[in-house]
Amino acid sequence: MNHKAAGALHWIIPDGYIPEKSSGDLTSHESICVLNCSSDDAQLAITIYFEDRDPMEDLFAIVPGRRTKHIRTSLLEKNGASIPVGVPYAIEVRSDIPVIVQYSRLDATQAENALMSVMAYPL
Amino acid sequence: MNHKAAGALHWIIPDGYIPEKSSGDLTSHESICVLNCSSDDAQLAITIYFEDRDPMEDLFAIVPGRRTKHIRTSLLEKNGASIPVGVPYAIEVRSDIPVIVQYSRLDATQAENALMSVMAYPL
Amino acid sequence: MNHKAAGALHWIIPDGYIPEKSSGDLTSHESICVLNCSSDDAQLAITIYFEDRDPMEDLFAIVPGRRTKHIRTSLLEKNGASIPVGVPYAIEVRSDIPVIVQYSRLDATQAENALMSVMAYPL
Amino acid sequence: MNHKAAGALHWIIPDGYIPEKSSGDLTSHESICVLNCSSDDAQLAITIYFEDRDPMEDLFAIVPGRRTKHIRTSLLEKNGASIPVGVPYAIEVRSDIPVIVQYSRLDATQAENALMSVMAYPL
Numbered sequence: 001m002n003h004k005a006a007g008a009l010h011w012i013i014p015d016g017y018i019p020e021k022s023s024g025d026l027t028s029h030e031s032i033c034v035l036n037c038s039s040d041d042a043q044l045a046i047t048i049y050f051e052d053r054d055p056m057e058d059l060f061a062i063v064p065g066r067r068t069k070h071i072r073t074s075l076l077e078k079n080g081a082s083i084p085v086g087v088p089y090a091i092e093v094r095s096d097i098p099v100i101v102q103y104s105r106l107d108a109t110q111a112e113n114a115l116m117s118v119m120a121y122p123l
Numbered sequence: 124m125n126h127k128a129a130g131a132l133h134w135i136i137p138d139g140y141i142p143e144k145s146s147g148d149l150t151s152h153e154s155i156c157v158l159n160c161s162s163d164d165a166q167l168a169i170t171i172y173f174e175d176r177d178p179m180e181d182l183f184a185i186v187p188g189r190r191t192k193h194i195r196t197s198l199l200e201k202n203g204a205s206i207p208v209g210v211p212y213a214i215e216v217r218s219d220i221p222v223i224v225q226y227s228r229l230d231a232t233q234a235e236n237a238l239m240s241v242m243a244y245p246l
Numbered sequence: 247m248n249h250k251a252a253g254a255l256h257w258i259i260p261d262g263y264i265p266e267k268s269s270g271d272l273t274s275h276e277s278i279c280v281l282n283c284s285s286d287d288a289q290l291a292i293t294i295y296f297e298d299r300d301p302m303e304d305l306f307a308i309v310p311g312r313r314t315k316h317i318r319t320s321l322l323e324k325n326g327a328s329i330p331v332g333v334p335y336a337i338e339v340r341s342d343i344p345v346i347v348q349y350s351r352l353d354a355t356q357a358e359n360a361l362m363s364v365m366a367y368p369l
Numbered sequence: 370m371n372h373k374a375a376g377a378l379h380w381i382i383p384d385g386y387i388p389e390k391s392s393g394d395l396t397s398h399e400s401i402c403v404l405n406c407s408s409d410d411a412q413l414a415i416t417i418y419f420e421d422r423d424p425m426e427d428l429f430a431i432v433p434g435r436r437t438k439h440i441r442t443s444l445l446e447k448n449g450a451s452i453p454v455g456v457p458y459a460i461e462v463r464s465d466i467p468v469i470v471q472y473s474r475l476d477a478t479q480a481e482n483a484l485m486s487v488m489a490y491p492l
Binding site for chain 1: 133135136137138140172173174175177178211212213215228230232237238239240241242243244246
């Protein structure tokens with residue numbers, strides 16, 4: 001059975017931030033959570049925008065067909081450079097086929113955790 | 124009086140995760156919160172997508188007419204299998220009549236709790 | 247100057263819950279946060295849906311023109327009855343003119359707080 | 370290369386609140402997180418609505434082209450007046466070109482933090 005793609009090709013998350021510190025059992029992190037409902041792989045191109053410097057463009061990721069991928073932003077990289085910690089930024093996700101994107105952050109700066117999540121904004 | 128259905132037939136939540144641990148007074152859990160405004164029952168068919176294996180399809184639930192149901196994901200099952208804990212996954216909810224779907228997670232990994240919630244994405 | 251109304255007439259929040267306990271400095275509570283951009287008052291009629299009993303209908307509130315109102319759900323009442331604590335429920339907000347609705351919960355069950363917030367779903 | 374603007378001109382956040390207290394390592398704050406995908410600057414005009422007094426209008430901010438800006442609400446001001454702390458309010462953001470807006474709050478009233486975030490509602 002061939003499953004159709006669903007969602008949108010282009011998603012925005014204005015509030016990105018990788019906390020500098022972790023305490024307690026868990027590690028502070030953010031995830032870009034993508035669902036690909038189709039039978040085909042989705043090729044993602046991610047752009048990172050900053051407050052005071054030019055964007056990092058074309059960080060790539062793949063979400064296989066009929067799979068989800070919860071992408072840790074700290075693991076994205078381009079030419080050996082990754083997203084700096086402790087700096088406000090924003091995220092743009094483009095996909096070659098429709099997908100659905102949610103963003104979540106676990107802040108473990110304190111021993112007790114804080115969580116936030118939003119559905120990304122589809123363009 | 125006969126109340127009409129409202130919302131959408133098809134909803135997506137890319138960031139599902141059942142925490143492995145609980146501490147303190149409350150238990151870590153997620154809920155798929157569904158409102159059925161109509162006078163008729165809503166029949167739900169839920170699909171769970173993973174990062175590294177085929178989806179679990181057709182987990183069923185019913186939301187009676189003029190009722191809400193806050194479905195604990197840990198209680199969903201099919202042929203005796205339930206959603207594994209500590210594993211990233213995504214959720215697709217289909218309903219035979221329009222409903223409205225929100226997703227919330229209480230993480231009690233630490234003694235102090237963290238909460239997150241999103242409106243599901245309607246397709 | 248006469249300001250126009252903006253938003254929608256009908257909003258849904260599937261995940262309502264008033265925590266039973268509070269610890270520490272703050273009190274557990276939920277708020278239905280409404281913005282009325284227009285110069286005229288907005289008359290709200292709120293319906294509360296449950297898992298196991300008929301809805302409570304027509305809880306009323308007013309948001310004056312060019313004002314916001316952050317309505318504590320625990321203060322809503324009808325014929326002396328209010329929303330029970332510790333029970334899952336859902337919220338429907340109807341307004342006679344367009345408004346914008348957001349829902350937030352502060353859970354102070356533990357001494358340290360947890361927060362969640364969603365934009366309500368417009369019908 | 371000339372990049373096009375994306376998003377909407379007009380965004381609403383009904384639940385604004387600047388916590389009065391901070392404990393622990395971090396300071397309670399809110400941010401209006403704006404992404405400007407275009408090559409041109411975006412000029413923002415922000416209106417703050419209250420429960421019991423007239424709105425504060427025309428608080429201005431600029432988001433340069435191809436940049437994000439995470440605007441601390443406590444730093445917005447007009448004629449030397451800023452948004453009062455400990456008071457429920459609502460936020461309206463107008464931009465001269467399309468942008469995307471998200472709102473996040475870190476509550477550090479307790480030593481352990483709480484986070485919430487929503488995508489603003491586009492009009």
